[in-house]
Structures are given as structure tokens and as C-alpha cells.
Amino acid sequence: MLLLTYFFAGIRHTFPTQTVANGGPPLSRKKDVLRILEEVDVQAQHYSLIMLTSNAVVALLTWLAFEMLGLDHASVWGVAAGILHFIPYSGTVTIAPASGISGFL
Numbered sequence: 001m002l003l004l005t006y007f008f009a010g011i012r013h014t015f016p017t018q019t020v021a022n023g024g025p026p027l028s029r030k031k032d033v034l035r036i037l038e039e040v041d042v043q044a045q046h047y048s049l050i051m052l053t054s055n056a057v058v059a060l061l062t063w064l065a066f067e068m069l070g071l072d073h074a075s076v077w078g079v080a081a082g083i084l085h086f087i088p089y090s091g092t093v094t095i096a097p098a099s100g101i102s103g104f105l
Contacts, residue, residue: 055085062099071103 059082066074077099084091 051086055082058082058085066099066103069103077102 059078061078062081063074063078066077071077081095081099084095087094
């Protein structure tokens with residue numbers, strides 16, 4: 001994911017113009033390609049906003065739950081849960097046992 005982000009950041013100025021130019025000769029087709037690129041951009045922004053919001057909620061709820069349980073460093077666990085929630089599957093698999101072991105101890 002980081003490699004793709006770096007790659008697309010490097011070509012962000014030339015990608016839309018090249019894609020529209022390769023869309024085909026009719027102007028209507030180029031307009032369709034441009035509309036599709038704009039829709040992809042809007043959808044990617046919405047996804048990023050939803051992920052950021054959900055991770056903030058996970059961090060806040062984890063912090064509150066651990067604070068109510070009396071766990072030491074509850075805020076650190078909340079931040080760790082929020083950050084690791086960005087990593088699909090392995091983030092949750094990492095934070096769940098770690099927080100469980102910490103709570104048990």
C-alpha cells in the first residue's frame with residue numbers, strides 16, 4: 001500500500017492527462033474518462049475519511065473501556081489500538097492478545 005501511494009503521488013499530475021488522452025478520439029469518451037477519474041477521487045476521499053473516523057472511534061472506545069477497567073496506561077492502549085486498526089486483519093490480531101495479556105497481568 002505504501003509503495004502504491006508513493007507511486008501515485010509521483011505521477012499525480014501526469015496521470016489524469018495521460019489517461020484522458022488515451023481515452024480515445026471522441027470528445028465524449030474523454031469527458032467520460034474525466035468523469036470516472038473524478039468519481040474515483042471522490043470515493044477515495046470518502047474511504048479515507050471513513051477509515052480515519054472509525055479508527056478514532058476505536059481508539060476512543062478502547063481508551064474509555066480500559067480506563068473503566070482500571071488498566072494502567074489506558075490512553076497508550078487506545079492510541080495503539082487506533083493506529084493498529086489501520087492495518088487490516090494483522091492490526092487487530094496484534095492488539096487483541098497484547099491488550100488481553102496486559103489486562104490479565
